[in-house]
Amino acid sequence: METDKNQDPKKDHHQNQNHNQTQNTPSSDTLLVLHNNSxxxxxxQNINPDGTINHTAPNQEYxxxxxxxxxxxxxxTQFYSDFYHQLKNPEDFTFFKIxxxxxxxxxxxxxxYIDQASVKEIDQLKDYAVSIDAVQAQLDRQNKLTQFQQSKSIQPHIKEQQYRYLPEQIDWNIMSKxxxxxxxxxxxxxxEPLLKGYKTPTLIPITFNQETIKTAMDVRLSLRLNDVGYLEVRIHPVRKEPDFTTKLFGHEFTQEDRHNLLxxxxxxxxxxxxxxxxxxxxxxxxxxDRLTNELIALRAEHIRLPLVLSGVTLNDEQKKTLKEGKPLFIENMISKRGTLFNAMVQFNAEKRYVEFLFNSNIKGLQLQLQHKNLQNTIKxxxxxxxxxxxxxKWQIEKLKAGETSYINGLTDSKGKKYQGYISFDKNIGKFEFSFKNPKKLGEGNKNSVVKSNGHKM
Structure with a gap:
């Protein structure tokens, strides 16, 4: 490659030196300020103690x-929040990050651009400016995530839950049966759940002998100390449906109680x-119990609530709602991936903790109601x-009543006139068309069926 003889090698070396220095220096952001009045x-450049800004014009050496x-x-986000709240009159300025x-x-x-722009065009520049509301929302999210991570790391060496029972206390002879x-x-x-005092998290297949009959079923198991201190194995069989006909410790279930439990x-x-x-x-x-349909009661005094639920600190009103057994909608919780989400939560007596109501039954019910509303609209x-x-009008009335109506004066794609019979399917919200009267066709089919009654297929 030929080089320019007139090129100054010292200048070229100096430019390369500056280029390398620029490449090696970590890049930073800065702020442009638009004075809204002028x-x-x-x-x-910086901000003064009195809240005014030091800056330099674009065409000046600084x-x-x-x-x-x-x-x-x-x-x-942290810098801009601090910077913005130190300004004396922040509404006088618009800032751009570059x-x-x-x-x-x-x-x-x-x-x-501003020197020749209209008022509307200048105002549209705010779409590209730094928004203090967006920055504050991002900062709040970061703070919540930090608090959530810190709350998870508190006392990392303490076990989440001590065992209530030991394996040696279990009657393994009973288990073997x-x-x-x-x-x-x-x-x-x-x-592990059994030793901690909980039911098994899933259904367990068991088999046992009743005289000469061998029985197999899926159940949940739990361990409980009886009155004499002996650790019993409790079996929770699957019921087809909850028993709402029998009073539970004197409580008679209302229709709303049944609906909520189901x-x-x-x-x-x-x-x-x-x-x-x-x-x-x-x-x-x-x-x-969603696995077995067993109804579980828990004293209200035994309800234990977390101080923080997925990054959200529960206030007194929220705690009161949960302690009353009611569902509670919480916004801006933080998932394990660090993303914000909203959800309905409620204390569960069977699980003994606040659960998220991500329930397929709830979603199914919503879809069912939506479908029913759609059906009603169609009908x-x-x-x-x-x-x-x-x-x-008389044709519409017949169609609403589920009857067939004659129609003429129809024109096909070639301009040819034709007529026929229409009915309206309420289930799918569509017309059905036939050139012949469906009623007469039905009568003809009925006669053909009667004729073939004597034959086996």
């Missing part, structure tokens, strides 16, 4: 360095239950025209 652009901001997103290396060029181009042993329960991820698994209110040992009335909540409306021809 429509002038400046490069921000001795003081311009503002440099770390390009990390979380660094900018990289420092293109700051002067962009500032000059922006000033040239159910075709279960310690290794099988471990394999099914059922042993749809969400939680009854949704506090009721007084009769203690079978003392006959005292005990405020309690009731839930349905209520018969279109006023068919293939471009307006229908008479």
């Amino acid at each position: 429509n002038t652009i400046g490069l921000v 001795s003081n360095p311009i503002l440099k901001i770390n390009q990390k997103e979380d660094a900018f 990289t420092e290396y293109e700051a002067k060029e962009i500032a000059q181009d922006l000033q040239n 159910l075709n279960l042993n310690q290794e099988k329960l471990k394999y099914l991820n059922a042993l 749809e969400t698994g939680n009854m949704g209110r506090i009721v007084n239950l009769i203690n079978p040992m003392t006959d005292e009335l005990t405020p309690s909540v009731i839930s349905r 209520a409306e018969v279109p006023a025209t068919f293939r471009g021809k307006p229908l008479h």
Whole structure:
């Protein structure tokens, strides 16, 4: 490659040196400021203690360095929030975030644009400006995520839950009669929940002998100490449906109670239950075991709520709602992936903790109601025209009643006139057309069926 003989090698070396220095220097962001009253652009240098801004014009050489901001997103949001709230009159300014290396060029181009722009065009520049509302929302999200991560890391060496029972306390002879042993329960991820005092998280297949009959079924298991301190194995069989006909500790289920228990698994209110040992009335909540349909009651005094639920600190009103057994809608919770989400939550007496109501039954019910509303809408409306021809009132009335109506004066794509019979299918909301009367066709079919009655197929 030939080189330019007139090129200054010292100058070329100096330019390369500057280029390498630029490449090696970490890039930073900076701010351009638009004075809303004068429509002038400046490069921000710093902010004074009295809340005023030091800046320089785009076409001026500046001795003081311009503002440099770390390009990390979380660094900018924190900086801009602090910067904005130090300003004396922030509403007088509009700020734009750009990289420092293109700051002067962009500032000059922006000033040239503003000098010839209309008021509307200048106002539209705010779409590209830094929004304090967006920054504050991002900052709040970052703070919530930090608090959530810190709350998860508190006391990392303490076990989440101590075991209530030991494997040695379990009567393995009884377990063997159910075709279960310690290794099988471990394999099914059922042993640890049992030792912690919970039911098995899934249905466990068991088999046992009743005289000469061998019975197999899927059940949930739990462990409980009896009155003499012996650890019993409790079997929770699957019921076809909850038993609403029998009173539960004196409580008679209302229609709303049944609906809530079937749809969400939680009854949704506090009721007084009769203690079978003392006959005292005990405020309690009731839930349905979704795996077995067993109804479970828990004293309201035993309801334990977390201080923070997925990054959201529960206030007194929210705690009161949950302690009353009612569902609660919470916004701006943080998932394990760090994304914001909203959800309905409710305390579950069977699980003994606040659960998220991501329930397929609820979604199914919503879809069912939507479908029913759509069906009702379809059934209520018969279109006023068919293939471009307006229908008479008497025709619409017959169609609404589910009858067939004669129609003439129809025109096909070739301009040829034709006529026929129409009916309206309420289930799918569509017309059905036939050149012959369907009623007469039906009578003909009926006669043919009668004739073939004597023949076997």
